[in-house]
Amino acid sequence: MKIIVANTEKEFGELAFAEIKKVLDKNPACTLGLATGSTPIPLYDEMAKDHQQNGTSYKQVHSFNLDEYVGLPKEHPESYISFMTRNLFSRIDIDMRNVNIPNGLASDIPTECARYSDLLAHAQVDIQVLGIGGNGHIAFNEPNTPFDSTTHQVFLTQKTISDNARFFNGIDEVPKSALTMGIGEIFKAKKLLMLASGKNKADAVYRMIRGEITPSCPASILQNHPDVVVILDKDAAALLV
Numbered sequence: 479m480k481i482i483v484a485n486t487e488k489e490f491g492e493l494a495f496a497e498i499k500k501v502l503d504k505n506p507a508c509t510l511g512l513a514t515g516s517t518p519i520p521l522y523d524e525m526a527k528d529h530q531q532n533g534t535s536y537k538q539v540h541s542f543n544l545d546e547y548v549g550l551p552k553e554h555p556e557s558y559i560s561f562m563t564r565n566l567f568s569r570i571d572i573d574m575r576n577v578n579i580p581n582g583l584a585s586d587i588p589t590e591c592a593r594y595s596d597l598l599a600h601a602q603v604d605i606q607v608l609g610i611g612g613n614g615h616i617a618f619n620e621p622n623t624p625f626d627s628t629t630h631q632v633f634l635t636q637k638t639i640s641d642n643a644r645f646f647n648g649i650d651e652v653p654k655s656a657l658t659m660g661i662g663e664i665f666k667a668k669k670l671l672m673l674a675s676g677k678n679k680a681d682a683v684y685r686m687i688r689g690e691i692t693p694s695c696p697a698s699i700l701q702n703h704p705d706v707v708v709i710l711d712k713d714a715a716a717l718l719v
């Protein structure tokens with residue numbers, strides 16, 4: 479596990495982008511695993527800026543997002559498809575036909591989970607962007623999710639609901655359920671790019687890197703992956719010194 483601590487938010491975005499760019503340079507038709515949340519926004523800003531200034535193309539790129547809320551209309555600003563379109567897809571030249579996000583509006587949720595798992599089983603994600611929850615979750619795999627899980631529906635913990643309330647007009651508007659890529663599927667990516675910023679992540683980051691490998695901290699499984707880059711800001715790294 480390679481751990482890098484960024485000095486500024488700009489550097490955080492630049493360091494994360496450098497990891498994506500290495501993969502893109504090697505294979506312009508690579509498959510990116512993408513994440514939502516506030517943490518990857520500096521990365522997406524760098525991708526957009528680089529696309530604009532240097533013309534890096536995503537025309538041949540395929541992407542898989544980690545998760546989506548259940549029941550939120552696609553055009554709701556906090557649906558993850560809206561988030562991704564606003565923060566990244568509309569700012570680069572990716573072909574929207576190559577973008578994959580679980581459909582949280584599917585009438586048959588188990589069939590939708592099976593569809594997404596099947597797509598992932600036939601893909602090879604070259605680099606998967608990840609964030610970490612204050613409780614150690616990765617994507618919406620909450621504590622005690624089996625490490626070999628595939629795409630499934632989750633009922634969000636109270637902690638995740640209250641963490642995400644800042645994006646909505648109050649806690650009651652936060653969806654209670656989501657579809658998430660499973661930990662087993664995340665782990666299959668060739669490279670994992672874990673991003674964490676803010677002091678509310680310091681404890682989870684410590685447990686991910688130094689703690690016991692246990693489903694009670696889903697991110698601790700990263701210790702077993704052969705190629706992980708962790709990019710932290712100083713606050714998220716505070717307990718590692």
Ligand code: PGA
Nearest residue numbers: 515516517609610611617
């Ligand atoms: P955040 O979410 O980037 O909004 O902090 C990360 C996560 O909960 O996985």
